Structures are given as structure tokens and as C-alpha cells.
Amino acid sequence: MGQATDEVMQQYERYVMNTYVRQPLVITKAKGSRVWDVEGHEYLDLFPGWGVGGLGYNHPWVTAALRGQAGRVLHVSNNYYHPLQWRAAKRLITASFDGTVFFTNSGAEAVETAVKLSRRWGGGRHEIIVMERSFHGRTMAALSATGQSKHQEGFEPLLAGFVRVPFNDLAAAQAAVTPKTVAVLVEPIQGEGGVRVADDEFLTGLRRLCDERRLLLIMDEIQTGMGRTGTWFAYQRSGAEPDLLLVAKMLGGGFPIGAVVAKRALAGVLSPGTHATTYGGSPLGCACVLAAFEAIEKQRLLERVNTLSPILFERLRALKERVPAIREVRGRGFMAGIELAASGKPIVEACRAKRLLINCTQETVLRLLPALTITRAQLDRGLGVLEETLVESSR
Numbered sequence: 348m349g350q351a352t353d354e355v356m357q358q359y360e361r362y363v364m365n366t367y368v369r370q371p372l373v374i375t376k377a378k379g380s381r382v383w384d385v386e387g388h389e390y391l392d393l394f395p396g397w398g399v400g401g402l403g404y405n406h407p408w409v410t411a412a413l414r415g416q417a418g419r420v421l422h423v424s425n426n427y428y429h430p431l432q433w434r435a436a437k438r439l440i441t442a443s444f445d446g447t448v449f450f451t452n453s454g455a456e457a458v459e460t461a462v463k464l465s466r467r468w469g470g471g472r473h474e475i476i477v478m479e480r481s482f483h484g485r486t487m488a489a490l491s492a493t494g495q496s497k498h499q500e501g502f503e504p505l506l507a508g509f510v511r512v513p514f515n516d517l518a519a520a521q522a523a524v525t526p527k528t529v530a531v532l533v534e535p536i537q538g539e540g541g542v543r544v545a546d547d548e549f550l551t552g553l554r555r556l557c558d559e560r561r562l563l564l565i566m567d568e569i570q571t572g573m574g575r576t577g578t579w580f581a582y583q584r585s586g587a588e589p590d591l592l593l594v595a596k597m598l599g600g601g602f603p604i605g606a607v608v609a610k611r612a613l614a615g616v617l618s619p620g621t622h623a624t625t626y627g628g629s630p631l632g633c634a635c636v637l638a639a640f641e642a643i644e645k646q647r648l649l650e651r652v653n654t655l656s657p658i659l660f661e662r663l664r665a666l667k668e669r670v671p672a673i674r675e676v677r678g679r680g681f682m683a684g685i686e687l688a689a690s691g692k693p694i695v696e697a698c699r700a701k702r703l704l705i706n707c708t709q710e711t712v713l714r715l716l717p718a719l720t721i722t723r724a725q726l727d728r729g730l731g732v733l734e735e736t737l738v739e740s741s742r
């Protein structure tokens with residue numbers, strides 16, 4: 348670690364609230380799947396921007412859209428109109444289902460919006476069934492919805508009305524419905540929870556349950572959406588369509604923006620004055636959303652994921668045969684989890700020393716969320732380093 352890195356870390360210690368577990372890496376430049384630190388070293392990033400960098404860093408179409416819009420108008424309050432918000436909303440709807448969109452600034456804020464919309468729709472019903480090991484964000488409603496007590500400790504009392512059931516257990520979800528239940532909230536693939544994939548039958552079963560008991564099905568696709576798993580949204584593979592779809596991370600191609608897509612029948616639930624956010628759906632954010640959609644479509648990034656994903660998983664599964672410490676390989680598309688028998692932290696650190704960036708969640712699950720734009724050569728190189736590191740660690 349060089350002096351320039353040390354200096355930045357010292358200033359953080361003094362001036363920045365210490366709420367994140369940070370790695371000793373100061374990033375000053377990035378492009379595609381590559382980043383450079385303040386000392387000029389180049390790294391390959393298989394986890395760009397914690398899921399935000401689905402188009403890689405600084406996609407040229409996104410940065411051009413941002414620059415172009417910055418020359419016209421940065422911010423317009425939501426009590427006026429601007430021409431990009433409806434276009435971004437329409438684009439989201441074209442990729443999902445017919446309805447209307449509320450734009451937010453983050454994933455957690457999309458979760459908050461879904462909770463408020465559900466309660467208002469429910470006419471007195473307020474309970475939401477959520478999944479064990481789920482993750483929905485850090486604001487109070489999103490935190491209360493999250494199925495991991497470790498994130499909630501010390502912040503009680505939580506918002507009431509979230510009923511936790513085991514993931515992939517339809518019978519438990521059915522048994523949890525009461526006259527007060529208004530919705531079911533689920534991630535099609537749990538990201539922070541350790542890359543755990545919902546069974547198609549679980550999702551279609553939840554859809555049926557929601558129809559039978561008049562509940563809203565809310566899918567949190569903040570980590571899985573925008574092509575990450577090889578379809579625009581992960582639910583599309585299962586055939587179970589949600590009533591509310593939550594999107595963020597990749598949505599703005601690196602610009603902070605989230606969204607709730609609500610089925611058309613729910614369009615009037617949050618009427619004027621009932622919900623708002625000052626920055627939601629800003630011209631800058633919407634310009635980036637449109638550029639991100641254009642890039643995914645015109646650069647055929649879904650096809651790219653579907654071509655490269657089998658290679659990724661084939662290599663990870665072959666690696667499992669060679670490294671006894673690998674318990675399981677899970678995921679879909681460009682979302683991969685490698686569950687280890689021991690802590691993944693030393694592997695993350697060893698990879699970083701070899702200039703490869705990966706993530707570890709739930710202590711033991713190595714996680715890869717590569718950019719959809721990653722080249723075959725970069726993917727091969729990254730997997731090579733990961734393989735070498737895991738094999739060395741098992742000696």
C-alpha cells in the first residue's frame with residue numbers, strides 16, 4: 348500500500364463516518380471492467396460498483412447522455428414536467444409489464460415506496476410476508492423488511508408488520524397469511540443473502556397465493572434486474588409476474604436512480620400528495636436510464652450474458668471438483684456465488700493483491716457480478732486468477 352493510499356485513508360478516518368467495511372484501495376479512474384488506484388495500478392473488477400456497474404464503469408453512451416443533459420437542465424422539480432421521465436418510464440414498462448412508474452434515488456427508497464403503496468392499497472391490511480436472509484436496504488422500512496437480524500440489532504423498534512418465512516418454502520408463506528396480510532416481498536435471487544436462487548415453482552406458487560388471497564406480489568430486482576441474469580428481469584424466466592417491481596443499481600448505468608413499476612390497476616393508489624421525493628426521476632437520471640437501456644439493447648448485452656454465463660459456470664463448477672473447500676456454486680447469468688467451507692475474506696484479499704476485485708457476502712460466499720460488457724479475455728483472466736488463488740489456498 349503506497350503513501351497516497353495511506354493519506355486518503357487517514358483523511359477518511361478523520362472526516363467520513365465509519366459505517367462501511369472498506370478495502371484499502373483508492374480508486375481514481377475506471378473504464379469498463381478495469382479500475383486504477385491512486386498509485387496507478389490497474390485492477391480487473393468482477394464486482395464493479397456493488398452491482399451498479401452492469402455496463403462497466405463509464406459506459407460512453409451513459410457519460411455522453413449525462414454530459415448532453417447537463418448542458419440543458421440538471422434538475423426539474425416534480426411539480427413540472429420534463430420530456431425524459433415519461434420516456435424512461437415507458438422504456439421500463441416495455442421491458443417488464445404494463446403499468447406506471449415512480450422514480451426514486453436508491454433501492455431502499457423503492458422498497459419504502461412499495462411498502463407505502465401496499466399499505467394504502469390494502470385498506471387497513473398492513474402485514475408483508477418477507478423471506479429469511481433477504482436484503483432490502485438500510486432505511487427503516489427496508490431494514491424492517493430485511494430478513495437478517497444482524498442488520499437490525501440496535502435499531503429497534505422496527506417498523507411493525509413484516510412476517511419472516513424461510514426462502515423457497517411455499518407452505519410456510521401460505522401458512523403466514525392472515526386477514527392483515529397485504530403483500531409478499533421476494534428477491535428472485537437473494538444477492539446479499541448469499542446468491543440463493545428462488546425455485547420457479549416457489550415464485551409461481553407465490554403468484555398463485557397472491558391471486559387467491561388478494562395480496563400484492565412485490566419482486567425486489569434491485570440486484571437482479573436490467574439483464575444481470577440474462578433476461579431483463581429475473582422473474583421473467585419463472586413466468587410469475589409481480590404486481591410491483593423494484594429496480595435500482597444498474598438502472599442508471601452508474602447514475603443513482605431507482606424505480607417502482609406498478610401494474611396498471613395500481614396506477615391510482617398513490618395519488619397526488621401521498622408520496623414524493625425531491626430528486627426522483629431527474630432529467631439527468633432519466634437520460635442515464637435511457638442510455639443504459641439503449642446500450643443493453645443495441646450492444647446485445649442480454650445475448651452476451653447468455654453466451655458467456657455457461658462458460659463462467661462451467662469453469663466454477665469444474666473448480667469445485669478441484670477445490671474441496673468449495674461447497675457449492677450458485678447463481679444465474681452474470682450473478683455467481685461460490686460458497687466456501689471457511690471465511691472468504693482471505694481469498695478476496697489474495698485476489699486483490701493479484702489485482703483482481705471480487706466480493707464476499709455472508710462470510711463464506713464469494714460473489715461475482717461482472718459487467719455485462721466484460722470481454723471474454725477479461726473474464727478468462729479474472730477466472731484464472733480466482734482459480735489459482737482458490738487452488739493455492741486449499742494446499
Ligand SMILES: Cc1ncc(COP(=O)(O)O)c(C=O)c1O
Pocket residue numbers: 453454455456458482483484485534538539567568569570595596
Ligand atoms: C436486493 C436489494 N434490495 C435493496 C437494496 C438496497 O439498495 P440501496 O443500497 O440502493 O438502497 C439492495 C442493495 O444491495 C439489494 O441488493
